[in-house]
Amino acid sequence: MSEEKRGLFGSVRMFGIGKKEQQKPEAPQPEAEENTSATNSDSVALAEAPAAAESWKDFEIVDEPRTDAVVDVLEAPAEPSPAPVQPVPAAAPAAEEKPRAGWFQRLKQGLTKTSSKLTEGISGVFTKRKLDDDTLEELEDLLIQADLGLDVSARVIAALKKARYNSDISPDEVRAILAAEVEKVLGPVAQPLEIDTSKKPYVILMVGVNGTGKTTTIGKYAKQYTEQGLKVMLAAGDTFRAAAIEQLKVWGERTGAPVVSGAQGADAAGLAFDALTRAKKEGADLLIIDTAGRLQNKAGLMAELEKVIRVIRKVDPEAPHSVLLTLDATTGQNALSQVEIFGKTAGVTGLIMTKLDGTARGGILVAIAAKHRLPVHAIGVGEGASDLQAFSAQDFARAIAGVS
Numbered sequence: 001m002s003e004e005k006r007g008l009f010g011s012v013r014m015f016g017i018g019k020k021e022q023q024k025p026e027a028p029q030p031e032a033e034e035n036t037s038a039t040n041s042d043s044v045a046l047a048e049a050p051a052a053a054e055s056w057k058d059f060e061i062v063d064e065p066r067t068d069a070v071v072d073v074l075e076a077p078a079e080p081s082p083a084p085v086q087p088v089p090a091a092a093p094a095a096e097e098k099p100r101a102g103w104f105q106r107l108k109q110g111l112t113k114t115s116s117k118l119t120e121g122i123s124g125v126f127t128k129r130k131l132d133d134d135t136l137e138e139l140e141d142l143l144i145q146a147d148l149g150l151d152v153s154a155r156v157i158a159a160l161k162k163a164r165y166n167s168d169i170s171p172d173e174v175r176a177i178l179a180a181e182v183e184k185v186l187g188p189v190a191q192p193l194e195i196d197t198s199k200k201p202y203v204i205l206m207v208g209v210n211g212t213g214k215t216t217t218i219g220k221y222a223k224q225y226t227e228q229g230l231k232v233m234l235a236a237g238d239t240f241r242a243a244a245i246e247q248l249k250v251w252g253e254r255t256g257a258p259v260v261s262g263a264q265g266a267d268a269a270g271l272a273f274d275a276l277t278r279a280k281k282e283g284a285d286l287l288i289i290d291t292a293g294r295l296q297n298k299a300g301l302m303a304e305l306e307k308v309i310r311v312i313r314k315v316d317p318e319a320p321h322s323v324l325l326t327l328d329a330t331t332g333q334n335a336l337s338q339v340e341i342f343g344k345t346a347g348v349t350g351l352i353m354t355k356l357d358g359t360a361r362g363g364i365l366v367a368i369a370a371k372h373r374l375p376v377h378a379i380g381v382g383e384g385a386s387d388l389q390a391f392s393a394q395d396f397a398r399a400i401a402g403v404s
Helices: 105-108 114-125 133-145 150-164 171-189 214-227 242-255 269-282 300-313 334-346 362-371 392-400
Strands: 072-074 202-207 234-235 259-261 285-288 322-328 352-354 376-380 388-390
Touching: 072 362, 105 242, 105 392, 114 133, 114 171, 114 392, 133 150, 150 362, 171 362, 171 392, 202 214, 202 300, 202 334, 214 234, 214 242, 214 285, 214 322, 214 376, 214 388, 234 242, 234 269, 242 259, 259 269, 269 285, 269 300, 300 334, 300 388, 322 334, 334 362
Parallel strands: 202 285, 202 322, 234 259, 234 285, 322 352, 352 376
Antiparallel strands: 072 259, 376 388
């Protein structure tokens, strides 16, 4: 059977981008603060897998006895019968809804805090000054403070020195060179997420620390891929927080994706086993599994994540097919440590950067790309479903450097 892949911008454009009219996205419920002090317990009950599959406990990964509990699968609710049409009295026509700005404008607005810090600093350094050693040193300090990293900052300085050393140069010219060098770093890692539909189901495991937007990102992906015609199933594997389970259920109702969930405190590995078993049985094209937020320096929690992956592979040795690490741009340099440790523990295959609209530290994505060279699938600059888009190296470089 020939393989078919769908990317973040597949045959159906993501969230209506490119259409003449765009609908205003529904904002999901805000993600609640996650609890890092608790740990999942193997002794907590989990529902048995369907009769046609073996129970995940048969693999003897956990020694504690198990009792029965209920695992809920929330199907999309049936549409209610249409209400009778009531006559509408004559009234003045409503004002037309203001169209949303294009993606680049929204990205540029989202990166305003980061770009303003850079552009204002560049203007201050290069106003009526030649490109000499003193100005280059000031610029290098500015780039490092913007979290671009030592390697990228050195690249920009070298490019400027080669092109215009000891010559007059305008702030606009400096920003243009900065954008070009950043794009060179980001170009190789800008890779939209591809779903291989020959693997049924294609399994995505979402990981990350507390509050990075994992659950919201799952909901946005569910919306995109159901609109592309895929049969999507979600698994509420963040069993620490009842709010996360409820939030994913809301996304399931909005997108028509069934949600496999258990009680708060249920074993996440067992739930992942049940979800994958059911997804196979029901012929789902895509299964997205949420996980609890965990700090990368907590060995016990990271070991628990390894266990989830081991149990998934008892059902499908190739799964998870993608392990996506969601990063919060506001964390700055700490994100570098997250990429390194989650990569070793969970085998991260790609990155998603969120909350770029709330920080002046958006340059950290450039430093991460230069050091780890992992694919960057998407970035988020807002809460709306259409505020998560495929990552474009050129657009990001222009936006962060303040180039129109």
